[in-house]
Amino acid sequence: MASKNINKFLCLLLIISSFQSKIYAAEECFEKASRSIFKFNMLLDNSIIEPIAKGYNKLPKPLKDGTGNFTSNISTLLSIPTSLLQGNFNQFAHSTGSVLINSTVGILGFLDPAKKIGLRPSKEDFGQTLGSYGLGPGCYFVLPILGPTTARDAVGLVVDTYLDPFAHITIREKELLNISGNNLDYYSVKGATAVDFRSNNITNFDSLEKNSLDLYSSYKSIYLQDRSNKIRNSSSVQDDWDSLEN
Secondary structure, rough: OOHHHHHHHHHHHHHHOOOOOOOOEEEEEHHOOOOOOOHHHHHHHHHHHHHHHHOOOEEEEEEOOOHHHHHHHHHHOHHHHHHHHOOOOOHHHHHHHHHHHHHHOOOOOOOOHHHHHHOOOOOHHHHHHHHHHOOOOEEEEEEOOOOOEEEHHHHHHHHHHHOOOOHHHHOOOEEOOOOOOOOOHHHHHHHHHHHHHHOHHHHHHHHHHHHOHHHHHHHHHHHHHHHHHHHOOHHHHHHHOOOOOO
């Protein structure tokens, strides 16, 4: 089984290595289909996600902050192996220390004492790892529900499910440190993460919709700029926006 997974992984790398190596360029692929999917995603957002996010913003601040801290702590788990793969040992130490402290002293991550002692983990994934080695994004397209991505980042999403300890114990149905979960745990946390992000950016999304001549192109520009900055470990895009995640 392990050899089959390795072979699949190598095949994915061979496919993505055929794409251009420029980090900051992304060709449009399947634009007509992507625009249709984008419209579906916007309809889903306007009818379901945005109302939930607005309701979520009305929760007591300690409860809202605690939920955000909890989902953020879980998403930091992926940064541990990907930071190692990037050779970024400083970020590996920050991510590992943050998860350990917040998961224990921080009561399963609902509190964030790691931040108070100076630990600043950034969110790393395998798509960023490929980009850090100079692999270009390849073609840009939009996925249902998941939203904007590129060929490189789509491959990264698949590999993330093997590298992420949380995915390992949930959708992969494995056990780690005597901890296990299921699909419902995984998708519940991912859903809560999306709602938390949406709620933190209500004003930004509203402003973008009101002021964009082509909303599809605006989302594409923001996504590609955000991914480019993350590969370069720059936080300039996040001055106004919460951390953009798939």
